[in-house]
Amino acid sequence: MSDISRRTLLSGSALLLASTAMPAFGWAQTPKKGGRLVLAADSEPRNLNPAIVASNGVFFISSKIVETLAEASFDGKDGLEPRLALSWEGAADGLSVTFKLRDGVKWHDGKPFTSADVAFSALQVWKPLQNLGRIVFKDLAAVDTPDDFTAVFKFAKPTPFQLIRNALPALSSVVPKHIYEVGKIEDNPANNAPIGTGPFKFGEYKAGQYYKLTRNADYWGKDEPYLDEIIYQVLPDRTSAAAALEAEEIQLAAFSAVPLADLDRISKVPGLKVISKGYEGLTYQLVVEINHRRKELADVKVRQAIAHAIDKDFVVKTVFLGYAATATGPVPKNDPQFYTADVPTYPFDVAKANALLDEAGYAKADDGKRFAVKLLPAPYFNETKQFGDYLRQALAVIGIDAEIVNNDAPAHIKAVYTDHAFDLAVGPPVFRGDPAISTTILVQSGIPDGVPFSNQGGYKNDALDALIAKASETLDTAARTDLYKEFQKEVAADLPLINVAEWSFISVARDTVGNIANNPRWAVSNWADTYLAG
Amino acid sequence: MTRALTLIRRRLVGSIFVLLIVIIGTFLLLEAAPGDAVDAYIVSTGGDAGMIELLRHRWGLDQSELTRLANYIWALLHLDLGQSVTFSRPIRDVILERLPTTLLLMVSATALSFGLGSALGIYAGAKPGSLRDRFLSIGSLALYAVPGFWLGLVLIVVFAVDLRWLPIGGIESLASEKTGFARAADIAVHLVLPVSALGFIYFALYLRMMRAGMAEAWRQDFVLAARARGLSRRRVVFAHVARNALLPLITMLGLQSAQMLGGSVVIESVFAVPGLGRLAQEAVASRDTPLLLGIILTSAVLVIAINLAVDIAYAFLDPRVGASEAGA
Numbered sequence: 045m046s047d048i049s050r051r052t053l054l055s056g057s058a059l060l061l062a063s064t065a066m067p068a069f070g071w072a073q074t075p076k077k078g079g080r081l082v083l084a085a086d087s088e089p090r091n092l093n094p095a096i097v098a099s100n101g102v103f104f105i106s107s108k109i110v111e112t113l114a115e116a117s118f119d120g121k122d123g124l125e126p127r128l129a130l131s132w133e134g135a136a137d138g139l140s141v142t143f144k145l146r147d148g149v150k151w152h153d154g155k156p157f158t159s160a161d162v163a164f165s166a167l168q169v170w171k172p173l174q175n176l177g178r179i180v181f182k183d184l185a186a187v188d189t190p191d192d193f194t195a196v197f198k199f200a201k202p203t204p205f206q207l208i209r210n211a212l213p214a215l216s217s218v219v220p221k222h223i224y225e226v227g228k229i230e231d232n233p234a235n236n237a238p239i240g241t242g243p244f245k246f247g248e249y250k251a252g253q254y255y256k257l258t259r260n261a262d263y264w265g266k267d268e269p270y271l272d273e274i275i276y277q278v279l280p281d282r283t284s285a286a287a288a289l290e291a292e293e294i295q296l297a298a299f300s301a302v303p304l305a306d307l308d309r310i311s312k313v314p315g316l317k318v319i320s321k322g323y324e325g326l327t328y329q330l331v332v333e334i335n336h337r338r339k340e341l342a343d344v345k346v347r348q349a350i351a352h353a354i355d356k357d358f359v360v361k362t363v364f365l366g367y368a369a370t371a372t373g374p375v376p377k378n379d380p381q382f383y384t385a386d387v388p389t390y391p392f393d394v395a396k397a398n399a400l401l402d403e404a405g406y407a408k409a410d411d412g413k414r415f416a417v418k419l420l421p422a423p424y425f426n427e428t429k430q431f432g433d434y435l436r437q438a439l440a441v442i443g444i445d446a447e448i449v450n451n452d453a454p455a456h457i458k459a460v461y462t463d464h465a466f467d468l469a470v471g472p473p474v475f476r477g478d479p480a481i482s483t484t485i486l487v488q489s490g491i492p493d494g495v496p497f498s499n500q501g502g503y504k505n506d507a508l509d510a511l512i513a514k515a516s517e518t519l520d521t522a523a524r525t526d527l528y529k530e531f532q533k534e535v536a537a538d539l540p541l542i543n544v545a546e547w548s549f550i551s552v553a554r555d556t557v558g559n560i561a562n563n564p565r566w567a568v569s570n571w572a573d574t575y576l577a578g
Numbered sequence: 579m580t581r582a583l584t585l586i587r588r589r590l591v592g593s594i595f596v597l598l599i600v601i602i603g604t605f606l607l608l609e610a611a612p613g614d615a616v617d618a619y620i621v622s623t624g625g626d627a628g629m630i631e632l633l634r635h636r637w638g639l640d641q642s643e644l645t646r647l648a649n650y651i652w653a654l655l656h657l658d659l660g661q662s663v664t665f666s667r668p669i670r671d672v673i674l675e676r677l678p679t680t681l682l683l684m685v686s687a688t689a690l691s692f693g694l695g696s697a698l699g700i701y702a703g704a705k706p707g708s709l710r711d712r713f714l715s716i717g718s719l720a721l722y723a724v725p726g727f728w729l730g731l732v733l734i735v736v737f738a739v740d741l742r743w744l745p746i747g748g749i750e751s752l753a754s755e756k757t758g759f760a761r762a763a764d765i766a767v768h769l770v771l772p773v774s775a776l777g778f779i780y781f782a783l784y785l786r787m788m789r790a791g792m793a794e795a796w797r798q799d800f801v802l803a804a805r806a807r808g809l810s811r812r813r814v815v816f817a818h819v820a821r822n823a824l825l826p827l828i829t830m831l832g833l834q835s836a837q838m839l840g841g842s843v844v845i846e847s848v849f850a851v852p853g854l855g856r857l858a859q860e861a862v863a864s865r866d867t868p869l870l871l872g873i874i875l876t877s878a879v880l881v882i883a884i885n886l887a888v889d890i891a892y893a894f895l896d897p898r899v900g901a902s903e904a905g906a
Contacts, residue, residue, distance in 0.1 A: 082752065089622075090664050099623045175623040230636070231666075247753075251665075251675060252852025254752045275752050280856060281847050283731060284747060291739045291746050424621065453621045454613025454865050462617075482624065492627040496620045 075270045075558055079576035083296035084285040085276035088251065093235040094217040095169040098176045100326060103568035104299065105276060106217070108257055109152075110240030113143060113162070113216040114209075116325045116477070116564045122209055123380060123477075123564070128157070128218055128241065134205025138519040141208050145193040149264045151220045152245045162195040163187035164221035169229060176481060180211045206521045210381070210478035213325065213565055243269035243572035253278055263572065270575035286310055286552075295554040295576070298567040302552045303426065304365050315555050320367060322561025323548035325477060326568070327376045330359070330368075330431060331486075332542040333460065333469040337502045340406060340415050341467060347539040349400035350468075351390035353442045354435065358392075360545055363430045368547035373532040374483055376475050376546040384529040387536035397442045406443075414443040417467035421448065422456055425472055431544070432470045462494040464502070473497050475546075479528045484512045487540040503540040582890050589889070593882045600878045601654070601871060605647050608867045614639050615663045615865040637663045650868065659875070660868040664860075669872040673854065677876065679749055680853035683776065683845070684838045686769055688831070690777035692784055696827060699788020703823065704815045706793045714785065722782035726841055730775040730848040737771060744770050747850035772849040776841055780834055784827060791823025798822070825896055832888035836881045 085104070091097050094106040114132065117125035129143040149157040170177030171184050183203055188196040197208070218241070223234050237246050243263045247256035255276040259269055277294055279285050285301035288294040290313055302310055311318045332350065336342045356370040372389060375382045406414040417439070421432025429450075436446040446468065451459055459465045474497075476482050485491060489504040511534060515527035535541075551567065553560055558575045560566065616633045625633075634640045641649075653660055659669040695718075702714040721729075738746035750756070750764050795801055796819060804818045843855035854873055861870040 090666060097623055101622050173629075175620075175625040175629060178626055178629055236666075250852070251672070252850075252856060253748060253750075256753045273753075277748070277752055277850075278852075279747065279850050281850065284734075284848070284850060287734050287739050287746050291742060293746055451612065452863065454615075454618035454863075455611065456613075457617040457621055458613040463612075494630055495625070495627050496617075497624045 075573065075575035076577050077267075077270050077575070078272050079270075080273040080275060081271050081296065081557065081574065081576060082275045082277055082294045083298065084279045084288060084294050084301045085255065086279065086285070086299070086301050088255075088278055091235050092238050092246075093219065093232075094238075095165055095219045096173050096175075096230070096235065098174055098214050098217070100299070100568055103214075103565075105255055105257075106238055106240075107242070107568045108244040108274060108571050109238045109242045109246050110217045110219060111242045111570060112213060113218065114212040115569055116213040118324075118562075118564060124209065124212060125563075127570070128162070129212075132209065132212070134208065136519070138202030138204060139199050141197040141199075141205060143195045143197070145195060146264060147193055149241050150262050151222075151241055152239045152260060153220075153223075154262075155220065155222055156192075157218075157220075157241050158192040159187075159189035159195040160192075161218055161221045163189050164225065165216075165218045166195075166197065168224070169219060170215060173229060174215065176211070176476070177215050179485075180207060180215055180481060202517055202519055204480075204516075204519055204521075204524055206381075206524055207478050207480050211476075211481060214476060214481075242570050244271075244274060244570075247273070265572045268572040270573065271571070274571070289313075289316060289552055289554070292554070295557050296551065296560075297553075298549065298551045300549040302550070304367060304550070307365070307367075307550060307552070310552055317553055317555055319551045319553065319561050320548075322551060322563070322566030324378055325564035327378060327475045327546050327548050328425075328472045329371060329374075329376060329475055329543055330428065330545040330547065331471050331473055332435065332544060333466070333471045333501055334503070334539075334541055335464060335467050335469075335501045336504075336540070337464065338417070338467050340404075341417075343404050344538060345400045345404040346406065347542065348390060349397040349404070349442060350439065350444070351539060351542050352393045352397035352400065353438045354390075354542070354544055355392040355438070356544055359431060359434060363427050363434060364545065364547055367550060368545045371543035371546050373536040373543055374486065374541075375479060375528065375532050378546070379475065379477070381477075382479060382525055382528045382532075384532055386529070387533045389536070394441055401442060401444075408443045412443055413445045416445040416447065418465070419446040419448050419468045419470070420451065420456060420460055420466040421470040422460075422472060423451060423453055427547070428470050428472055435468070435470065457496050461496045461498065461500045464493075464500055471497070479531065480516055484515075484531070487535055488512050499540065501540070505534075505538060505540065508534050508538070508540070582893060585889060585893060586886065589882070589886050596882065597875065597878055600874060601651065602647070604871055604874050605650070605867065608862075608865070608870060609643050611862075611865065613865060615867070618864045619664075646867075650871065654875075659872040662866055662869040662872075664864045664866045664869065669869050672857070672869065673872055673876055676852060676854045676857050679851060680839070680842055680846070680855060682765075683769065683772060683842055683851060683853060684835070686773040687776035687780070687838060688834070690773055691780035691834075692827070692831060694777075695781045695784025696788045696824065699785040699823075700792065700815065700820045702785065703789040703792025703796075703819070706789075706796060711789065715789065718782035718785045721778055722786075724779070726775055726779050727844045727848050729778060730772070730845055733771045733775055734848070744768075746771075747848075749851050749853075772845050772851055775848070776838065776845045779841060780838070783834070784830065787827055787830060788820075788823055791826055792819050795819040795822045825892070828888055828892055828895065832885040835884040836877075839877050839881070 087101055089102045092102060092106045094102050094110050111127045113127060113129035114124045115127050116123055128146055130146055131144045134141045145159055151157055166187050171181040183199045183201040184197060185200040186198040220239055223239055224232055243260050244257035245260050247258045249255050257274040259272050263269060279288060282303055285297040286306045289297055307318055310316055334341050340346050360368045360370055369377055372385060373387045377383055401414055408414055419432060419436060422428045432448055436448055439446045460469045473486055474482060485498045487499050487508060489509055491498045511531050515524055518524040518527055556577045558577050559573045563569050615637055616630060616639060662669045662672050665672050698714055702711040705711060734746050737744045745768050749768050756764050801818050804814050842853060843859055846853045846856040858873045
């Protein structure tokens, strides 16, 4: 099972908009020490090294053990708060970034944490091996370590500091050099039993049963962590997490382990609370991917017609039961840095959609159909599948006959991103805080076949490519941000793909679990301050 | 004794061909499924072209299908099941870790369905056409019609969520550090619901077979003779009618073992039991071909062994069977 198999949704649209402006949740109480937190895990990542595999499934467990240089924050400067780094500063020429590191931090095996560990992680792990780091740190040439608590990243080409900063929460997990410098990094046993600096130590893993993390008594955070143990109980069945919460066998189900349809019922169970905050930094985008090799779909009028045929409000209300927001373009509304609403929009308008299709020269035949397409909804989420069913009906209304092709996850990945055996697909790309990490790749041309979550629809727009290239080497934060606003306009105008909605996950927890959802990546943060009351 | 040995020898020779067909068939089926282990892996990570190429090379997926099949069979001849792609561990270890759980589940569920099914079948068949016979027949049919996963979910809602008598899933308490008798008791408590869900599906089958066999036996001459000899009703039921009706049930026991393995996939998922069935499902989802081959091979060996045991038992219970085969 893929580790996003069950990951689903977030707050109502208003909440999603407001969330970044709101401070952390305030059921302020003096945290209590001790206790075992038991929570549901829907998948079992085999490689637990977040420095190699930067994915939510791995972070969910490993972020408590292995820490990053900085973590996302609701109210910190630039949306960040310090972890292993105390400060970070980019040079004006974009060729270096200087990190001041925390003193007095110890690895779980007792050895001291130093700048050598950061240099090793960045050069030997993030840049060559990490799924996202290979892109963001591709021009990293060296890391200087003038003393034990200073690391200076040197880039071969000017690299925007804004990008590096935005990448820190997900991409900068630091692993111990002394453990990894022997042998092949990919085969290191610590990948399955991580050693980090985090508030919890890796305890044990029983395949198919549980992961156990135990308190790190030497943690650098004052009085932290509060919990003695965290147990991830592996519950593969979609209905189990809700039942386990009700039976009080677990106290928390994060990452929408409780399906949307059950939330209404479970929110009425005494002692349980439903929380749609704490995932603002992990926004998924509901997108219609388009194969521009089909001559009909290569016509922008046809794409605009499809956009007009989709009732986004209905999708949010029906497919996501309100736990989502409608989208306007390739950057989600809840992003505090880049989002602009000033883009061409496509209100739900069947008459206009029909007119556009007529104009494009695809008149309705006698049976009311204009042309047929193959539609492949991604199987990773219930909601992507349900939206596929909706889209088929919406297209039928404007005379496009969509045939749905259902695949399991690996088959879908191969069909869409390697074989290009689709006309339309429904995909859930992730916005990772900066468009350069995993968003521009969705529309950029020249990407080799087989790269997942990228432009495999054969779309090529020289103006857009030039804009993306320019933004990638623009160092000034304001100018770079403006370029990405321009990028959103261009994408919304030419519709290489159609952004429909944005959503994230829901947590359900016992009332006793304290300090939930107090940062935008809460479920994948270190939980040093999480506690169990009463 | 020689009769049994001949039987075993013949079956073992036949089994080798069965296993070979199973391996090649499974391999080809899995190859026909679109997407490979790397496609399954990058669903949750993404990654650029270079990383994907690296992974394909590391996992040996850049070799041709034929090469991989040949390598697999060659390694198998050296009793090596290979390395799991997703677990990065020897497949033998991964399977051995899960096998006892599935065996425990299967044996318990078989004991439950066979024991209860044949007992109630005797009870119902002792008086064909009586009220209790009709009631048990209809009741068991209803149970047989219920899908296993649904029965499992209902059991969870009633006994684990509402009444809280039993745990909702798992094979034992999490990280409890129990040992010895306390651990065995803990496992037994955890097994109650999954064993019931798995066992009750097949229970109906045994009950109905037993009952039908008894109804048939009642009409036989030897039963008439036994009654004419003035044997007690109890003696007639147990020593003559039930005993003869039991034979087809033993055949069923062998056939059912394969079905139980299939049923355990669903039950293990519903009850979060870390067994082979769930492992197989994960192996398919992650396109871990060698792991799935290992699991299917283990299951095939298991089913062959059980059926062999059944045949031997049969040969002892009914001398006619073994004689014809051994003499052929």
